[in-house]
Amino acid sequence: MTSDDSHRHKQDRHYKKAKIEGYRARSAYKLIDIQNKFNIFKRAYYILDIGSAPGSWLQVEKKFAEENVEKYNDNFYHRSEYKIMGVDLKRTSPIEEIKSVKMDITNPEFKNEIESFFDDKLDLILSDASINKTGNKFSDHIQQIKLCKYILGLGKKFLKYKGNMVIKCFQGTDFKDFYDIFKQEFKIGKAYKPKASKKKSNEIYLIGIDKI
Ligand SMILES: C[S@@+](CC[C@H](N)C(=O)[O-])C[C@H]1O[C@@H](n2cnc3c(N)ncnc32)[C@H](O)[C@@H]1O
Numbered sequence: 001m002t003s004d005d006s007h008r009h010k011q012d013r014h015y016k017k018a019k020i021e022g023y024r025a026r027s028a029y030k031l032i033d034i035q036n037k038f039n040i041f042k043r044a045y046y047i048l049d050i051g052s053a054p055g056s057w058l059q060v061e062k063k064f065a066e067e068n069v070e071k072y073n074d075n076f077y078h079r080s081e082y083k084i085m086g087v088d089l090k091r092t093s094p095i096e097e098i099k100s101v102k103m104d105i106t107n108p109e110f111k112n113e114i115e116s117f118f119d120d121k122l123d124l125i126l127s128d129a130s131i132n133k134t135g136n137k138f139s140d141h142i143q144q145i146k147l148c149k150y151i152l153g154l155g156k157k158f159l160k161y162k163g164n165m166v167i168k169c170f171q172g173t174d175f176k177d178f179y180d181i182f183k184q185e186f187k188i189g190k191a192y193k194p195k196a197s198k199k200k201s202n203e204i205y206l207i208g209i210d211k212i
Contacts, residue, residue, distance in 0.1 A: 031126070044068060045083070046122045052088045052128075099117055118158075165186070170204070178206075187210035
């Protein structure tokens with residue numbers, strides 16, 4: 001980031017709001033916007049957050065999971081406790097009651113981490129993971145789609161029937177093919193650019209509701 005970029009970033013409305021409301025990053029508002037539109041947290045107790053550092057999505061997830069344990073205590077699908085795991089290449093500073101793993105998700109060991117932490121399939125998998133951008137939009141896009149395919153594979157293996165999923169993608173040549181594959185796994189599949197997502201960014205989030 002140049003000093004001009006850094007100045008613009010600090011003037012940003014969502015950056016200021018995150019500071020005031022205690023979120024670790026402005027990205028929290030992307031997840032809140034997705035929630036307001038798609039209600040992805042409905043009855044979500046077991047949650048995996050991929051690309052979790054510095055942790056603002058984890059903060060949002062914890063709030064909804066805690067509420068769900070209380071709110072949905074009825075005869076329908078319910079768990080009496082929540083479990084949240086965040087994973088990132090970088091260290092995430094600790095958040096109480098949340099497990100943080102510092103690892104590359106493409107390391108085969110990561111699947112063992114998931115299995116040993118959660119004693120059941122997951123209700124919700126969220127990925128805000130993005131590759132380290134090189135500035136070459138084409139190759140960045142291809143690398144990101146490759147990562148997204150891997151993440152969708154984790155969803156196929158670990159997400160429960162009727163579970164929900166969100167994956168951050170970059171728009172570009174291979175986006176539509178991936179979107180088509182993604183949609184096949186869910187009753188409803190949508191692509192959404194949250195309001196807090198910067199206009200010049202080509203990021204877009206795929207939302208999968210009700211895994212088939
Ligand atoms: C935009 S940040 C996530 C911000 C986070 N959602 C928040 O609200 O604080 C994207 C993260 O994805 C992580 N990431 C990228 N590739 C990864 C991989 N293969 N395994 C684990 N984490 C990865 C990066 O290290 C980076 O911290």
